[in-house]
Amino acid sequence: MxxxxxxxxxxxxxxxxxxxxxxxxxxxxxxxxxxxxxxxxxxxxxxxxxxxxxxxxxxxxxxxxxxxxxxxxxxxxxxxxxxxxxxxxxxxxxxxxxxxxxxxxxxxxxxxxxxxxxxxxxxxxxxxxxxxxxxxxxxxxxxxxxxxxxxxRSSVPVELPKVPLSPVSAARAEVVPVEERHTERAFVSPDREPYRLERREAELVQRYSQSLVDQGHEAGRLQIVPPGESRPLYSDVWDKTTNELVEAKSSVTRDQLRTAVGQLLDYGRFIEAERWTVLVPLRPRADMLDYLHRYGIGVVYPNGNNWSRLEPESPDPLGPVQIRYI
Known part of the structure; x- marks a missing residue:
């Protein structure tokens, strides 16, 4: 307005x-x-x-x-x-x-x-x-x-702070380094310290990003500013070499993986990614793998000093679930 x-x-x-x-x-x-x-x-x-x-x-x-x-x-x-x-x-x-x-x-x-x-x-x-x-x-x-x-309406002779970001009229995306300070929360609560689960997630992101760099990939993090918004979105990892969009979570609970899917869908509106991936500390259980794969989302998790990758396949339709009324 x-x-x-x-x-x-x-x-x-x-x-x-x-x-x-x-x-x-x-x-x-x-x-x-x-x-x-x-x-x-x-x-x-x-x-x-x-x-x-x-x-x-x-x-x-x-x-x-x-x-x-x-x-x-x-x-x-x-x-x-x-x-x-x-x-x-x-x-x-x-x-x-x-x-x-x-x-x-x-x-x-x-x-x-x-x-x-x-x-x-x-x-x-x-x-x-x-x-x-x-x-x-x-x-x-x-x-x-x-x-x-x-x-x-006149000059303001008093020192006042600056806002981190002013709204833009068109979407903007750029690659930034993988750093803990590049988070969406940092724009909402700049004075807030990361919690233990967030630090675990950041360590996972750093480790995976370094493995990509060691393979000769160009890896960073996407900063996306939607039109009319003053808060940027940050992916956890962007593999520019393979156009892989990665969202990391510190656990494989249903709530965490649901959140990851929503974030990937949000980022994916602005980025043409070849692959969507959730980065987690261990292999998700079968039902959660099915959930991710049905949306075309793969999974990467550490396996010793290496990484295991589970890519989505074309799932066989399960058909409607019979509802039991109590």
């Missing part, structure tokens, strides 16, 4: 916070004493000035709530909406930002630092998009958040 600049929509320039200049610092309670609004929320509507919406960004503390605000490559400030748990919706403060043009309100930004805030100036809403983020104090619980693209 893109919006026209306000001055192209019949608006007139005006400065609502007449006694503040970008860069001015004051206590947050002084802001609300002067202009009104809720002192606790990240987005608030002034009760004393009816035509202003105030938003606050806190780079030091926002990460614990999954709020990774920052400058994008488009010159806009990408601001995560309110809502600390569950999927965010375009209600309350988020709706205020989205509709502030039509409601005749300006949008004024502040950077928080403890009890003090620094005025950033007035912003225009250019558009918004949705992406994934973790919930408050729980980096394992993912939810969807709304991100507003805000363009400052």
């Amino acid at each position: 893109d919006l026209l600049p306000r001055d192209l929509c019949g608006w007139h320039d005006r400065t609502v916070l007449v006694d503040l200049n970008p860069g001015d610092t004051l206590l947050r309670r002084a802001v609300h004493a002067r202009y009104g609004g809720n002192q606790q929320g990240g987005i608030t509507t002034s009760r004393k000035i009816t035509d202003v919406v105030l938003f606050f960004t806190d780079p030091a503390k926002g990460h614990r709530h999954g709020y990774y605000d920052g400058w994008g490559t488009d010159g806009c400030f990408h601001y995560v909406g309110e809502g600390q748990q569950g999927d965010q919706r375009l209600v309350r403060g988020n709706q205020r930002i989205l509709n502030h043009y039509g409601e005749g309100r300006t949008l004024e930004g502040f950077r928080a630092d403890g009890r003090s805030v620094t005025y950033l100036g007035e912003f225009d809403l250019v558009g918004h998009y949705f992406t994934d983020a973790h919930e408050t104090n729980d980096v394992e619980a993912l939810r969807q958040v709304v991100v507003f693209r805000l363009r400052p």
